[in-house]
Amino acid sequence: MPSPVVQLTSVTKRFGDAPPVLDGIDLTAQPGEFISLIGPSGCGKSTLLRLLSGLTPPTAGTLDVLGAPPGETDRLAYVFQDPTLLPWLDVTGNVEALLRLRNLPAAERAARREQALRLVRLTDHARHYPRQLSGGQKMRVSLARALTLRPDLLLLDEPFGALDEMTRDHLNEELLAIRAEQNWTAFFVTHSVAEAVFLSTRILILAPHPGRIVADIAIDFPHPRTDELRRTDAYLRLVAEVSRQLRAVEPSHATP
Amino acid sequence: MSRRLLPPLLTGVLILLAWLALHTALPPSQKFLLPTPGRILAAASERAPELAAATGWTAAAALGGFALAATVAVGFSLLLASSRLVRAALYPYVMVLQMVPIIIIAPILILWVGPGLPSVIIVTFLISFFPMVVNNTQGLLSADQNLVDLFRMGKATPWQQLWLLRVPAALPYFFAGLRIAAVLAPIGALTGDYLVGTTSGGDAGLGITAMICSTRSEIPALYATALIACALGWLFVGTVSAASWAALHRWHDSYNH
Ligand SMILES: Nc1ncnc2c1ncn2[C@@H]1O[C@H](COP(=O)(O)OP(=O)(O)O)[C@@H](O)[C@H]1O
Numbered sequence A: 001m002p003s004p005v006v007q008l009t010s011v012t013k014r015f016g017d018a019p020p021v022l023d024g025i026d027l028t029a030q031p032g033e034f035i036s037l038i039g040p041s042g043c044g045k046s047t048l049l050r051l052l053s054g055l056t057p058p059t060a061g062t063l064d065v066l067g068a069p070p071g072e073t074d075r076l077a078y079v080f081q082d083p084t085l086l087p088w089l090d091v092t093g094n095v096e097a098l099l100r101l102r103n104l105p106a107a108e109r110a111a112r113r114e115q116a117l118r119l120v121r122l123t124d125h126a127r128h129y130p131r132q133l134s135g136g137q138k139m140r141v142s143l144a145r146a147l148t149l150r151p152d153l154l155l156l157d158e159p160f161g162a163l164d165e166m167t168r169d170h171l172n173e174e175l176l177a178i179r180a181e182q183n184w185t186a187f188f189v190t191h192s193v194a195e196a197v198f199l200s201t202r203i204l205i206l207a208p209h210p211g212r213i214v215a216d217i218a219i220d221f222p223h224p225r226t227d228e229l230r231r232t233d234a235y236l237r238l239v240a241e242v243s244r245q246l247r248a249v250e251p252s253h254a255t256p
Numbered sequence B: 001m002s003r004r005l006l007p008p009l010l011t012g013v014l015i016l017l018a019w020l021a022l023h024t025a026l027p028p029s030q031k032f033l034l035p036t037p038g039r040i041l042a043a044a045s046e047r048a049p050e051l052a053a054a055t056g057w058t059a060a061a062a063l064g065g066f067a068l069a070a071t072v073a074v075g076f077s078l079l080l081a082s083s084r085l086v087r088a089a090l091y092p093y094v095m096v097l098q099m100v101p102i103i104i105i106a107p108i109l110i111l112w113v114g115p116g117l118p119s120v121i122i123v124t125f126l127i128s129f130f131p132m133v134v135n136n137t138q139g140l141l142s143a144d145q146n147l148v149d150l151f152r153m154g155k156a157t158p159w160q161q162l163w164l165l166r167v168p169a170a171l172p173y174f175f176a177g178l179r180i181a182a183v184l185a186p187i188g189a190l191t192g193d194y195l196v197g198t199t200s201g202g203d204a205g206l207g208i209t210a211m212i213c214s215t216r217s218e219i220p221a222l223y224a225t226a227l228i229a230c231a232l233g234w235l236f237v238g239t240v241s242a243a244s245w246a247a248l249h250r251w252h253d254s255y256n257h
């Protein structure tokens, strides 16, 4: 049994005196898992990712991320909901921005950058500035930037939430294709059940007040997954089932 | 003719026509109040050497004060942006710098520094410093929070965070402040010349020249100094605008084509 990528034991997070945002989270992620986090707004999904990345410390409990406390690994990459690009740099500059922070030599930077650009199919736009790109292209740049770190753990916080459905579907397929080449473990926050079912090997449903995991659903569809999957009965049934479980924890549906 | 040049040229022609119309409408005894552009030009060419020297002197004072203010503003804003505590301690006094009336500073400057170029540069500095330091500081603090998080996660050193994130993010603000200062600096140099300048040694700037023209009631020459001062202002603003364009047009939304 390989050692887990992520191990959380009784993790609690509160901000100031407010009631805990996350309470008693136990969670283990094995290498290669693609875990979607889904739940009502404000239930602590982003906070969980920030805990994993070391951006914020837990109030109680222990986290182990890639064999170390959070924030100590350099094999973790984070993709924000907004593309979060540096507007004064072109695509090339943005994609290699994190490598620059690590002071990697130019040749190594160029090699990783070219590979990442190829993976997200943006090689032709290397000289464009962010404002010249569409929403989907900007998100691809953001993803490419994360991939240059050659991560073992990829955290994505609603990365495609602002995109239209067509673009989102395409990016989902691309993301799985990249995963097949690179084999990172992923935590993926989304509001879209369909997206979660398509991408994930496992879906965690979170309930609010306090944030906690209320369902842990395995998604066993074989890889590679293509657009065909979206039209199978098994897929549609699973989407319906996860939606039903999610509705049970959505505040607006909890009481009739 | 290009589309960008036509509108301002048309406006200029309209202003000129209105000017001439007003001149024509004035009763003969009052016409001296608004001389024709022709008479202003004639007066300017009569005094060309004197005006040229004064313009050069004022331009030097304006440039000196402007450059000094820009440099100090950059350093000071880096200090102000470094911590909330520093800001709380220093910001009120930066404001005071702008609030003390130049009219009151002037006699003090004459006592301390004496009349002449250094005092005029200090007045220019005082007038153009404030918008730059405020804009720079705002800019340095304006970096997107997600980008700050990204840099933190990338384990950026404070130095990297400053040079690769905060400074570039501040550039649009920096140029906005610079542009306001470019308008203020020539005015500051003129005012300074008027208040703390000197006529000794042929060191007269446009402010003193204007004062002399007005005491001698040489109205066309007075208009000439005013127009030259405007031209100087345009030159300053134009130069800053060009630099701003060069630094920002590729990426900043204010230059959307
Ligand atoms: N830095 C913070 N300070 C105080 N409260 C916070 C902070 N970050 C998040 N919260 C609170 O934690 C809760 C969960 O937020 P978040 O993790 O962003 O939810 P989600 O991503 O699931 O929508 C919210 O109620 C939010 O107001």
Ligand SMILES: [Mg+2]
Pocket (backbone or CB within 6 Å): A045, A046, A047, A157
């Ligand atoms: Mg969130």
